[in-house]
Amino acid sequence: MNTAIYLDHNATTYVDPKVVDAMLPYFTEKFANPSSIYSISEEVQADIQTARETIQNLLHAKNGKIIFTGGGSESDNLAIKGYAYANQSKGKHIITSQIEHHAVIHTCEQLEKEGFTVTYVPVDDKGVVKIEELKKAIKQDTILITIMYANNETGVIQPIEEIIKIAHQTKIAVHSDAVQIIGKKEINIETLDIDLLSFSAHKFYGPKGVGGLFVKKGIKINNIIQGGGQEFKLRAGTENTAGIVGTAKALEIAMQNWKEEWDKEKKLRDELEKSLLSLIPESQVNGHLENRLANTLNIIIKYVEGESMLLLLNSNKIYASSGSACTSGSLDPSHVLLAMGIPHEHAHGSLRFSLGKKNTKEDIAKVIEVLPGIINRLRAMSPLYKGGK
């Protein structure tokens, strides 16, 4: 039987069965509202606290607190708007990049409507934020720099350490949407000295609908959802106890052997990359070849449409994407690839493969076997393709 090959782990992951097991008691037995004052509530409250500390330990984040949110996008919104509102007396300028996730870009655009100004720093042709442009963008009234840790489409890792050093010279706070890297690589928040950092459980084999925000001690943010006093008064609403416990469990599993997993996925990804580049003429890898998530391959195959490739891969039960899942409904080419200077017509022909724990050599061999034929079929129909000329 033709088994499915899932290669879209940057979009989402399955929940690890051990994570599901950890969550289950919180549905039917330990179901109490953590804010109540009887003993069964105190137990659940203690379990949330344990989950919080587990995450703080795993991320080396004892120099601040973790706020649980309803997902990564909410976490980005809370960090950026929360910081902007709480610190607007110091200034109303924010710096971000042109390749951020829409949860960051659209939040910044919202703040622009409210009277903030935002600079969207460009990236180079490898998808790396231009540090010199970022430095030039800093103004007297800059209060926050928000740059993603690793790009969801290309996997390119940004020079966050350097950005933090630059920002802190003039007391500008730094937020990073670290949704794509947390769980894939060990991050030391304390050494990094970052002020705000967002993550999302469903990117590291945890449940959907829960994420978190690290807030460094001394950093003031406003809440964006008002109501009860949960999460240090920074996120109202009855805690998603099962989701919170599941997030901690998922991160614990991910950090146990992240390096082995990284190396394994890198080897498979590199094999996929090398083979596709050699088998498919007029193809190229997008993004920095070294500073990149080990699991991600973003490749342009000229003179074909990403969507057509995906549909034919799908009929072979191979699941990949043409970019971010959140925007896959849109027909516009990826803003990330366009920012890297890739022309519209080529950006349309991008494919993203993002590997995960269950992927095997055989999975990769299957893609290598199938994709070149798909490209040949599509290019044979393409008025644009003239044998690579």
Place this chain on the structure above:
Amino acid sequence: MNTAIYLDHNATTYVDPKVVDAMLPYFTEKFANPSSIYSISEEVQADIQTARETIQNLLHAKNGKIIFTGGGSESDNLAIKGYAYANQSKGKHIITSQIEHHAVIHTCEQLEKEGFTVTYVPVDDKGVVKIEELKKAIKQDTILITIMYANNETGVIQPIEEIIKIAHQTKIAVHSDAVQIIGKKEINIETLDIDLLSFSAHKFYGPKGVGGLFVKKGIKINNIIQGGGQEFKLRAGTENTAGIVGTAKALEIAMQNWKEEWDKEKKLRDELEKSLLSLIPESQVNGHLENRLANTLNIIIKYVEGESMLLLLNSNKIYASSGSACTSGSLDPSHVLLAMGIPHEHAHGSLRFSLGKKNTKEDIAKVIEVLPGIINRLRAMSPLYKGGK
């Protein structure tokens, strides 16, 4: 063995095992991101759509759409801020009541900081919003009235139909935080002609961390979490598929026999109420005796502290509350009881029992057996209590 008696269902409910079963496949098998374009995503997307339609059918809400959120509080925030921001060109005045959940009151207070004006309409001594005061509060620039459907502390059901009729005469939109009534009683959204209505799954044996907002066709709201285009562009973030499917399943189960459940709980609640009133001198029921959720009893026992009663009930494995779980960390007396004109010292002595599906005659008998003794002990220590004089 002394088994636990849970009487705090207004704070939260356990998740029905059938709901857990419905959720499980979305963790490990049907885990795909609903926004992706391959076939396993389309299936999940279809399942979300089915969940949405199930809820629309059960709430008779085909005259609009359901937006899934990260909980009831977020739903209140989205409704109130979303409507205020989208319609501020028509006016900046909002009417609410003094007995709303903090997710409504604190959201209104936030809007006041942003230049909106808010009238907090008082309630009568039965906890019912004063309609004449509400009418008087309507101004030229009133755009929204937000009044809860049933109060979480007293269970008192508000005259929503009447409020909607009044509001619509001058084209004011109406939102209702219906978190405490949805799942307990059949509501016909279309007949009601309400514009915005919030609910939360964990109040009707569904999971925590997921809620919903009904938005009537033609009603414009802004999103409050920016990012991807999920949920009709009104709530960014990868969908909590398991939570959404679980919400629909929970509501389906709740609506199958809500009337029998309502009657059963009412009978038990009435027995509890009658017995406690007769056995405990200087006690009284808070709130309207008729227009009230069948499961809720809010009782004041004078000259004792609510917290002390709860702790002694807790040592008998009886779990109740002194008001809303969200504020139970606070030492302030309930704003709901104060708004009803109950003096501070008596409001401190309030107890809320909220019944649920598993409660039995024996549970109630146990409370009736235990509580009077607890009160006697506490009153014997109270300097305020002089034998009821």
